Amino acid sequence: MKVAIRPKSSPHNRYVELFAAAFEQAGWEVATLNWRIAPVLAGRLMILHWPDDFYASPDLRSRLLSWARIALMTTSRRLFGVRWIWVVHNLIPHDRKAGDPKLWRAFTNELDGLVFLSRESRQTFAADHPEHCNLPHLVTRHGDYRTGALTPPAPWRRPEGTTRLQFVGQIRPYKNLERLVEAARHLDVETELGVAGFAADGFGTELRRRGAAAAALHFDLRSAPLDEIEFERIVDSSHAAILPYRQILNSGSALFALSRNRPVIAPALGGLSELRDAVGGQWVYLYDGELTGAVLRDAAAWVRTAERPSVCRLDAYDWGVIGPELVRFSERLIAGARA
Structure with missing residues (x-):
């Protein structure tokens, strides 16, 4: 059985590699979906993780390319029986406000299956x-x-002295880091907050300005994305991960922290x-509404006092x-196409 996935691998997100490996371990031939005509028409199953360009292509050339890819999806499905799956990490791309409704509707109309x-x-x-409820x-x-x-993931240990959140x-506006930095001004002397990652387009400078008065706040802003060893090291050096999103559907970052035995604070x-x-509940602390200094202090107290292994x-x-769930679903989708 063949499947092409986009992306199949990423230097900054091991999830897609683990996803592809699930098919490889089941004996499938796994390739990268590169939108070349011949491999698509000769394929059986295509899987897309983040089809952002179909939501909002940034310029005319990109929009034309997206429409050409829609045409390829249509042709492959109707003439060659190729099946298309979207893994719904988020409903719309992060940080993109205005989409192209016609292009997005054309994309969703050519889907054969969804993974939530x-x-x-x-x-x-x-x-x-x-x-699309019946898809x-x-x-x-x-x-x-x-x-x-x-x-190896470091085991959880209760803080002895300062609690490090x-x-x-990636330092991006949709993650609500401005609110996190402002809330950090109200932390007590028992808690410190680290903000680490790749910051672009001056946003990191703005965060530093906002956080200048927060003694508990420590920045580690980079000019390039963190490699995975650094990511693991930084998470392991903390007592809890905080994810102050203002909008989120699913969170790989939360799973990453829990995989390193670090509790998670999130909305x-x-x-x-x-x-x-x-x-x-000893591993995930959820708050309602805005992230405030009071919420942050309460979450830090939870990190220190909650009983957890x-x-x-x-x-x-x-x-x-x-x-195996992913493989079985894919097999049923292909079998249904052949019936």
Whole structure:
């Protein structure tokens, strides 16, 4: 069986490699979806993780290219029986406000199946796209990051002295870091907050300006994305990860932190309530509304006082469970196309 995936690998997100490996371990031939005509028409299954260009292509050339790819999807489906799946990480691209409704509608009309990483994402999609409610779909979970980790995850240890909260990742506006920096002004002397990652377009400079009065705040802003060993090291050096998103559907960052045995502080949005219910309230602290200094102090106290074991149980997020679900769903989709 053949499948082409876009992207199949990434230097900054091991999730896509673990996703592809699930098919390889089942004996499938896995390639990168590169939008070349011949490989697409000769394929059986195409999987897209983040089809952002179909939502909002930035210029005329990009829009024309996106329409050409829609035409290829149409031709491959109707004349060659190729099936197309979208893994719904988020409903619209992060940081993009204005989309092209016709282009996006054309893309979703050419899909044969959907993979959702939480029940909440399925419900949200159905509310936004009722015309696609009957499209074949799989509701699964975002796999963990223990498989293939470059360093052994450090076990959880209760803070002895200062409690270190940590944000790590790309420094982007949709992550609500301005609010996090402002809330850090109200932290007590027992807590410090680290903000680390790749910052572009002057946004890091703006964050530094906002956080100048916060003694508990420490920046580690880079001119290039962090490699995975650095990512693991920074998470392991913390007592908890904080994800101050203003809008989120699913969070790979939360799974990464839990995979390193670090509790997570995040808003009660998207599928994060499902994550808390699965791993336990001692591992995931969710807050309602805005992130304030009071919320941050309460979360830090929770990190210090909640009883939790040294290792977070992630059985339901194990690729040994999720991988076969993905393969079986794909097999059924292809078999249905042949029937």
